[in-house]
Amino acid sequence: GQNIDQPTEMTATEGAIVQINCTYQTSGFNGLFWYQQHAGEAPTFLSYNVLDGLEEKGRFSSFLSRSKGYSYLLLKELQMKDSASYLCAVRLTGAGSYQLTFGKGTKLSVIP
Amino acid sequence: DAGITQSPRYKITETGRQVTLMCHQTWSHSYMFWYRQDLGHGLRLIYYSAAADITDKGEVPDGYVVSRSKTENFPLTLESATRSQTSVYFCASRTGLDTEAFFGQGTRLTVV
Numbered sequence: 140g141q142n143i144d145q146p147t148e149m150t151a152t153e154g155a156i157v158q159i160n161c162t163y164q165t166s167g168f169n170g171l172f173w174y175q176q177h178a179g180e181a182p183t184f185l186s187y188n189v190l191d192g193l194e195e196k197g198r199f200s201s202f203l204s205r206s207k208g209y210s211y212l213l214l215k216e217l218q219m220k221d222s223a224s225y226l227c228a229v230r231l232t233g234a235g236s237y238q239l240t241f242g243k244g245t246k247l248s249v250i251p
Numbered sequence: 252d253a254g255i256t257q258s259p260r261y262k263i264t265e266t267g268r269q270v271t272l273m274c275h276q277t278w279s280h281s282y283m284f285w286y287r288q289d290l291g292h293g294l295r296l297i298y299y300s301a302a303a304d305i306t307d308k309g310e311v312p313d314g315y316v317v318s319r320s321k322t323e324n325f326p327l328t329l330e331s332a333t334r335s336q337t338s339v340y341f342c343a344s345r346t347g348l349d350t351e352a353f354f355g356q357g358t359r360l361t362v363v
Binding site for chain 2: 152169170172180181182183187189226228230236237238239240241242243244
C-alpha cells in the first residue's frame, strides 16, 4: 500500500517561519503536490515538485528529496490567514499516475 | 461561471435512499475525480475519469457509481446511502497528469 505521513497539528507564531514535513513510501513516484485548505473550503494548489531541490514561490517554498522520500513546505513571515490545513499528495506511476494520493494533512494554527 | 461547481452544497438523506451529487467543470479538463474527506482519513479517492466514457475505481469505490457521458459532467451516485457515507465530497479536475487539480467547493452529505 501507499503510505504518506504528515504531522497532525502544528502551532506557530505570527511572523515566524514554520516547516511542515511530509514523508512518503509509495510503490512509485512521479511528483509531489502541496495544497492549502482553510476550514470548510476546498483545497487550493500551492506547489508541485518533481525533481530534487527547493522551489520558492513568495512566502512559500517546497523542498523534495526523492532518494529520502521526503518533502517539506516552508512558510515564512507567517500571517494569521495562514491558519489552515496543509495537504501533501503524491502522484504515483503506472496506472496510478492519473491520481493523487493524499496524506491526512497538517493543521497549522498561527497565534499572535 | 467558469470553474468547477458542485451541487448541492449540503444534503441530508435517509439510509437506503439513492443520492446523486453533481459536478460540472467549464475548462474541458480531461481528468475528473471524486474524493471524500473524513476526519482522521484525509482525502480518499472514490472514482476517477480520464475522459468521457472512461472511468475507474479509486481507493474507496464500494457503494458508489459514476458516469461521464460528457466531458464537463461527472456525477457521483450513492445507490443506497449508508451512515458510513456521511462525509464531505469533493470533485476535482485536471488538464494533464503533471498539472494541479482544481477542486469544487464540496458537498456536505449527511445520511441519517
